[in-house]
Amino acid sequence: MKPQRATADHPETLDQNVYEAIFNAVMHGRLKPGTRLQEASLCEQFGVSRTVVRQALRRLSELRIVDVVPNKGAAVATPGPKETRDVFAARRAIEGAIVREVARHIDHGDVARLRQRLQAEHAALHEGDHPRWVALAGGFHLALAELSGNQVLERMLTELMTRCSLIVALYEVPGEASCEHDEHARLVDLLALRDGNGAAAEMERHLLALESRLRLPEEKSDALRRAF
Structure with missing residues (x-):
């Protein structure tokens, strides 16, 4: 399974590396369901701003790979x-x-x-x-x-x-x-x-x-x- 790539409809963005890294880590089992995705840690890991991290998490939430809860943060989704x-x-x-x-x-x-x-x-x-x-x-x-x-x-x-x-x-x-x-x-x-x-x-x-x-x-x- 491949993450969404840049296309005419979805141009390359600053958050692409963060998006792909989280996507691939989930798909290959390195990030387990329920794992908290702390913005500060991701910013440090990838050397990007919170705005970039939040954009990547928003895109992943659209695929329902990540659950983003207001005031609580993001976590890898846990299907019931x-x-x-x-x-x-x-x-x-x-x-x-x-x-x-x-x-x-x-x-x-x-x-x-x-x-x-x-x-x-x-x-x-x-x-x-x-x-x-x-x-x-x-x-x-x-x-x-x-x-x-x-x-x-x-x-x-x-x-x-x-x-x-x-x-x-x-x-x-x-x-x-x-x-x-x-x-x-x-x-x-x-x-x-x-x-x-x-x-x-x-x-x-x-x-x-x-x-x-x-x-x-x-x-x-x-x-x-x-x-x-």
């Missing part, structure tokens, strides 16, 4: 159980549409590039390079979105993937794989056959399996209902 279920439901709908679209016009070159990605995933997994493997596994889903040619779906999935990075950091059971290599391989096999319905069904199974590997805490409202 309900939001987790909502995010995965949205991913199932969006990624099903993505793979159906990909299956309509995928060519041999696209398939070859996807298989190269799978080889890189496999190598990172077996070399024990977990951060690289996580980045490649998430990148596989975004690569499919790019192949779909639908920029709206791609933007929506990018935002959801940032939420999923936080969710996995919070709730993944230690030792569980956040994205299974074999599931990705089956998706590529189905797409190579241009089987859109089969790929959508496989994506549904894949995302349900990913969600099932999370250990979500009990919500207070559920505990209350059972108490009475």
